[in-house]
Amino acid sequence: MKYPEKVSNYIVSWINNYVNESGVKGLVVGISGGVDSALTSTLCAKTGQDVLCLEMPIYQNKDQVLRSRKHIDWLKTNFQNVTSKKIELDKTFESFVSSLPNHSSDKHELSLANTRSRLRMVTLYYFSGLYNYIVAGTGNKVEDFGIGFYTKYGDGGVDISPIADLLKSEVFSLAKFHNIINEIIVAEPNDGLWNDNRSDEDQIGASYEEIENAMINYDNKENLSQREKDVLKIYYSFNIANKHKMDPIPVCKIPKEYL
Secondary structure: OOOHHHHHHHHHHHHHHHHHHHOOOEEEEEOOOOHHHHHHHHHHHOOOOEEEEEEOOOOOOHHHHHHHHHHHHHHHHHOOOEEEEEOOOHHHHHHHHHOOOOOOOHHHHHHHHHHHHHHHHHHHHHHHHHHOEEEEOOOOHHHHHHHOOOOOOOOOOOOEOOOOOOOHHHHHHHHHHOOOOHHHHOOOOOOOOOOOOOOHHHHHOOOHHHHHHHHHOOOOHHHOOHHHHHHHHHHHHHHHHOHHHHOOOOOOOOOHHHO
């Protein structure tokens, strides 16, 4: 990234303008222990607006919980406008699962993983409504507009998306520029939605670096290595399958003469 300071200032100004024009009183951000939420919350904090950081563990890996706590402590040390709450959602999730019929399948496990994300979205919007805040999303460009790697009406349910025009590599660049804790920057990306703690790369079948290259650099498909061809197939597979997330909701338009 050529101008990290300019990019940061632009995003901070954009968030500030949106908050001021909306007439709301602040922002709420979910903190996961990953670099995307760390950068988003830092940029929100730099606006000077009130920022509420929420930890919402559901059977969370201890490393993720520790990174989340360290980042929030770092934010509070550097920004007086940041507050935080930890909402334990284990029992809420358990109660939901206990109300379901018994199933044993990959789709059942995927649905439960997405349920975790949606419970967090509900929690974010509870506090959003309580304090008249808006929910700041933490998705990057590769996830949000490349492969649709997020939960519809889960982490995809937000009011604004401050870093959704940044590629993953650009997220890392800005995180380093803002001196975000190195432990977060070097941590293996993980959505924290699975009991086996599988990484994003395990789920996607390629690293974010590979997917990003496929997204922006593979115009000449004839000169690709076999691995690059395989990654391109992975990219297109996710992109096509997740169009329903990335495109506007289809609306059935009734012919005027019928009305």
